[in-house]
Amino acid sequence: xxxxxxxxxxxxxxxxxxxxxxxxxxxQKKFNSAQLNLTIExxxxxxxxxxxxxxxxxxxCNATFRDKPSITRLVDNxxxxxxxxxxxxKEDRRMNMIYLTPEARKMQEASMELAEETLNEALxxxxxxxxxxxxxxxxxxxxxxx
Amino acid sequence: xxxxxxxxxxxxxxxxxxxxxxxxxxxQKKFNSAQLNLTIExxxxxxxxxxxxxxxxxxxCNATFRDKPSITRLVDNxxxxxxxxxxxxKEDRRMNMIYLTPEARKMQEASMELAEETLNEALxxxxxxxxxxxxxxxxxxxxxxx
DNA sequence: TTCGAATAGTTGTTTAACTAACTATATGCC
DNA sequence: GGCATATAGTTAGTTAAACAACTATTCGAA
Numbered sequence: 001x002x003x004x005x006x007x008x009x010x011x012x013x014x015x016x017x018x019x020x021x022x023x024x025x026x027x028q029k030k031f032n033s034a035q036l037n038l039t040i041e042x043x044x045x046x047x048x049x050x051x052x053x054x055x056x057x058x059x060x061c062n063a064t065f066r067d068k069p070s071i072t073r074l075v076d077n078x079x080x081x082x083x084x085x086x087x088x089x090k091e092d093r094r095m096n097m098i099y100l101t102p103e104a105r106k107m108q109e110a111s112m113e114l115a116e117e118t119l120n121e122a123l124x125x126x127x128x129x130x131x132x133x134x135x136x137x138x139x140x141x142x143x144x145x146x
Numbered sequence: 147x148x149x150x151x152x153x154x155x156x157x158x159x160x161x162x163x164x165x166x167x168x169x170x171x172x173x174q175k176k177f178n179s180a181q182l183n184l185t186i187e188x189x190x191x192x193x194x195x196x197x198x199x200x201x202x203x204x205x206x207c208n209a210t211f212r213d214k215p216s217i218t219r220l221v222d223n224x225x226x227x228x229x230x231x232x233x234x235x236k237e238d239r240r241m242n243m244i245y246l247t248p249e250a251r252k253m254q255e256a257s258m259e260l261a262e263e264t265l266n267e268a269l270x271x272x273x274x275x276x277x278x279x280x281x282x283x284x285x286x287x288x289x290x291x292x
Numbered sequence: 293t294t295c296g297a298a299t300a301g302t303t304g305t306t307t308a309a310c311t312a313a314c315t316a317t318a319t320g321c322c
Numbered sequence: 323g324g325c326a327t328a329t330a331g332t333t334a335g336t337t338a339a340a341c342a343a344c345t346a347t348t349c350g351a352a
Contacts, residue, residue, distance in 0.1 A: 011261050015170060016190055018211045019284040020163025022291040025340085027161060041308060044162055058330060065164045070309055072332060077307075094317045094330040115157045122287045130279050137280040138165035141268045145168040167309095174310090187338060204300060216339055218302055223337075240300040240347045 023122050030114040036107060037081070043111055045074050046083065049100050050108045054087075056095045083107075169268050176260040182253060183227070189257055191220050192229065195246050196254045200233075202241045229253075 013019075024040045031038050038046070048063040049055070055063075057071045064071070075098060078084040083104035089095040123131060159165075170186045177184050184192070194209040195201070201209075203217045210217070221244060224230040229250035235241040269277060 011258075011265055012190070012193055013284070013288075014265060014281065015166065015173060015186070015261065016211070017163045017166025017170070019287040020161065020166055021211070021339095022288050023161050024163070026291045028340085039307065040161070044158070047158055056330075065162070065167065066308095067310065068331060069311085069333080073308070076332095092318070092330080096331070112157075115161060119157055119160060122290050124290050126283050126286050130283050133276050134280045134283040135160065137272050137276050138159070140272050141165040142159075142168050144268050144270050145172045171310090185337065202300075212338095213340065214301060215303080215341080219338070222302095238300080238348070242301070 019122075023118060026121065027115055027118045030118060031111065034110060034114060036111055036114075038107070038111065041074055042078055042081070042083070043115075045071070045078060046100070046104055046107065046111075049084065049098060049104070050112075054097045054099050056089070056097055058095070060098065078104075165268075169264060172267065173261055173264045176264060177257065180256060180260060182257055182260075184253070184257065187220055188224055188227075188229075189261075191217070191224060192246070192250055192253065192257075195230065195244060195250070196258075200243045200245050202235070202243055204241070206244065224250075 027043075028040050031040075031043070044064050045060055048060060057068065057075060060066075060071050060075075061068055066074075075084060075086065075096075079086065083101055085099045085101060086096040087099055089097050173189075174186050177186075177189070190210050191206055194206060203214065203221060206212075206217050206221075207214055212220075221230060221232065221242075225232065229247055231245045231247060232242040233245055235243050
């Protein structure tokens with residue numbers, strides 16, 4: 001049984017994802033120290049808008065692996081912070097296209113630097129080839145369960 | 147710079163931990179289907195009590211990587227479900243020792259089977275040695291940021 | 293021995309995830 | 323054209339995480 005690699009007692013940390021929560025916490029602290037008034041979840045939405053501005057909430061759901069109510073609330077809060085704007089689509093009036101404000105565009109560089117910095121701190125002492133294996137394993141896990 | 151493995155554009159999924167959230171979601175669905183009225187977070191507390199019953203809330207904080215308010219609330223909810231009991235320690239009256247109820251003990255076997263099943267589904271197609279590397283990398287990441 | 297610091301736990305507030313139920317618009321089939 | 327169905331998004335309710343501020347108890351050192 002090549003895929004039954006987990007015995008009782010080893011399950012826990014794989015399921016609870018302590019590494020990714022530690023990364024997120026560290027990044028959140030860096031945001032706070034840098035006076036970037038952003039949660040990691042809000043940042044994760046902006047991240048995709050920086051790559052492509054003016055996408056729908058549904059596309060944000062797919063990109064961020066969240067459901068629709070989660071994106072509704074994140075966009076609500078980002079609108080309150082004046083970082084994004086909802087614009088009703090002209091082709092399909094069911095859709096809101098989400099656009100960055102100039103303030104949000106200004107935050108890209110600083111926040112991405114902090115994110116890279118965080119990952120580099122996280123990966124101190126990990127050989128590059130093992131990082132690649134780890135990324136690949138996590139991708140397969142995600143695809144298996146999707 | 148051997149540790150600067152991340153270029154812009156690759157950060158996202160490592161930070162957001164989509165694999166572990168996918169595992170947790172799958173396990174939650176299995177719990178629901180099996181009429182196990184438990185959240186994954188509640189299960190993660192019971193998991194440690196099944197290994198050692200009668201530990202303090204602080205020990206649960208350390209074991210589950212949560213802060214004290216989180217454990218206070220999880221124990222509150224587990225008490226409401228009649229799965230654990232708080233018992234004031236006689237040696238140190240600041241401490242609550244947390245004990246499983248018989249109902250909670252009954253849930254161990256079924257829930258652990260579902261957890262193993264979930265991980266085996268998650269890891270289909272991943273060679274065992276790569277799982278080990280991935281586990282080691284995630285441990286180092288956690289230690290680096292702790 | 294007592295007073296300040298540390299430790300264990302709680303409460304309040306904000307943000308977010310998930311489910312279910314809902315509205316509004318669009319699509320497609322008869 | 324009209325109605326069933328699918329899609330986009332919202333609202334309500336429960337659970338949980340993070341942080342700050344708080345109470346109660348214990349420890350330790352002058």
